[in-house]
Amino acid sequence: MPLLHAIVLGIVQGLSEFLPISSSGHLVLVPWLFGWNDFSDVAVKKAFDVALHMGTLVAVVGYFWRDLSRYVGDGTRYVLRRKQDPTVHGRMAWMFLLATIPAAAVGALLDTWIDDTLGKPWLIGVSLIVFGLLLAWADTLDGNRHEDTFTRRDAWRVGIAQALALNPGTSRSGITMTAARTAGFSRTAAARISFVMSVPVISGAVVFKLAKLTQDGVPDGFITPMIVGVIAAAVSGWLAIATLMKVVSTRSLKPFVLYRIAAGIAVLLITASTWR
Numbered sequence: 001m002p003l004l005h006a007i008v009l010g011i012v013q014g015l016s017e018f019l020p021i022s023s024s025g026h027l028v029l030v031p032w033l034f035g036w037n038d039f040s041d042v043a044v045k046k047a048f049d050v051a052l053h054m055g056t057l058v059a060v061v062g063y064f065w066r067d068l069s070r071y072v073g074d075g076t077r078y079v080l081r082r083k084q085d086p087t088v089h090g091r092m093a094w095m096f097l098l099a100t101i102p103a104a105a106v107g108a109l110l111d112t113w114i115d116d117t118l119g120k121p122w123l124i125g126v127s128l129i130v131f132g133l134l135l136a137w138a139d140t141l142d143g144n145r146h147e148d149t150f151t152r153r154d155a156w157r158v159g160i161a162q163a164l165a166l167n168p169g170t171s172r173s174g175i176t177m178t179a180a181r182t183a184g185f186s187r188t189a190a191a192r193i194s195f196v197m198s199v200p201v202i203s204g205a206v207v208f209k210l211a212k213l214t215q216d217g218v219p220d221g222f223i224t225p226m227i228v229g230v231i232a233a234a235v236s237g238w239l240a241i242a243t244l245m246k247v248v249s250t251r252s253l254k255p256f257v258l259y260r261i262a263a264g265i266a267v268l269l270i271t272a273s274t275w276r
Contacts, residue, residue, distance in 0.1 A: 001038045001048065001222065001225040002038075002225075003224070003225060003228055005031075005036055005038055005225075006048070006225040006226075006228040006229045006232065007228055007229075007232045008030065008232075009027060009030065009031075009048070009052070009229065009232075010051075010052060010055060010228065010229040010230070010231065010232025010233040010236065011232050011233070011236040012026050012027060012030055012236075013026075013027060013052040013055065013056060013229075013232075013233045013236075013237070014055060014056060014059060014232065014233040014234065014235065014236030014237030014238075014239070014240055015236050015237070015239075015240045016171075016240075017056045017172070017173070017198075017233075017237055017240070018056070018059070018060070018173055018195065018198075018237055018240040018241045018244060019173065019240050019243070019244055019256060020135055020171045020173045020174030020177060020244075020253060020256050020260075021128075021171055021174070021256060021259060021260055021263070022124070022127070022128065022131075022165075022168065022169050022170060022171035022172075022174070022260075023056075023171075023172070024119075024165075024166075024168040024169070025124040025127065025128060025168040025169035025170075025171070027052075027168075028119050028121065028124060028168055029121060029124060029263075029267060032121055033270075046209060046212060046213055047213055047219055047222055047226060048222075048225065048226060048229055049209055050206065050209045050210055050213050050226070051225075051226040051227075051229040051230045051233070052229055052230075052233050053202055053205050053206045053209065054206055054230050054233075055229060055230040055231065055232065055233025055234040055237060056198075056202055056233050056234070056237045057199070057202045057203060057206055058230070058233075058234040058237075059233070059234045059235075059236075059237025059238040059240075059241060060195055060196075060198055060199055060202070060237065060241060061199060062234075062238055063195070063238055063241045063242065064192075064195060064196060064199075067192075067196065068196070068199060070089045071089050071090075071092060071093040071096070071196070072093065073089075074086070074087045074089040074090030074093060075089070075090045075093030075094055075097075077090060078090035078091070078093075078094070088148050092147070092148065092150055095150050095151065095152060095154070095155040096150075096155070096196055096197050096199075096200060097200055098152065098155040098156070098159065099154075099155040099156070099158050099159035099162065099197055100159065100162075100197070100200040100201055100204065101159060102156075102159040102160045102162065102163040103159065103162045103163040103165070103166065103201055104201070104204055105163075106163045106166055107163075107166055107205070107208075108208070110166070114166050114167070114168075118166075118167050118168055119168050121267055121270075121271050122267070122268060122271040123168075123169065124168050124169035124264075124267060125169070125263075125264040125265070125266075125267030125268040125271065126169070126264065126268070127167055127168065127169025127170050127264075128169045128260045128261070128263050128264035128267070129260065129261050129264035129265065131169070131170045131171060131174060131175060131178075131260070132174075132256075132257045132260030132261050132264065133257070133261070134175075134178055135171075135174050135175075135177070135178050135253060135256070135257055135260075136253070136254070136257040138177070138178040138179075138181040138182055139181060139187070139252050139253045139254070139257070141181050141182065141184075142184075143181055143183075143184045143185050143186050143187075143189075143190075144184070144186050145183070145184045145185040145186060145189060146185075146186070146189050147185065147189040147192050147193050147196075150193060154180070154183050157179050157182075157183055158176050158179040158180055158183070158193065158194075158197065159197075160179075161175045161176055161178065161179035162175065162176050162179075162197065162201065169264075171260075172194075172198065172201070173191075173194045173195070173198070173244075174256075174260075176190075176193065176194040176197060177190040177191060177193075177194050177253075180193050180194065187248040187249070187252075187253070188245070188248050188249050190248075191244055191245060191248045192245075195241060
């Protein structure tokens, strides 16, 4: 894989993982549009997928380090000292883990089927539009709940929505913010819930994919592109989180919705033509 491709795809992963525009969809569309054949080798695809997920994990952990430290610390203490009532952060830590179950189960059971069936450009185009419109609707709803009020019911609601993001074009951050907004959370709270929820999901994906990579081995000469991909995804991911947190505190998600609709229409027009 050329280093330029690794840099571009790392940046695409970092930005689209946290902005509500779908990372899995863009990682299919970018090579498809430019005619890149870097992933014709399955081993290369798996190895680079691990690198990109590691990069985005570094980004979200780095940005929310203080919050995550409190969640992990209080959540652990609650398990060790069951006679004491959990703190707000201790309770939320376990709610976030509970919200991970639907996506983890669906991903483990249907991982191969999703890759083989749902990664078609025209389907990604449709998903960008449909789930973009859903995000636009949810963004108009009133909501002032704080993330500290996240309950078991919220965990299942947002967790089930997160499982839908395994479909390329849906967007994990987009669909989880949509679900959180329908539950009455503010834009800022919905974004924070979405980002913190991504930590166990991305961590699980890294462990799951790294286990497979350990068995298959890293393709020859691919260490450098992987390192470059990690760095590009981490830097762009951190910037994406910072940007979205600033946007949701002052304005709506309309720019991302418009981008999704325009991108979806463009993909459908291209697939209907003879260009790609």
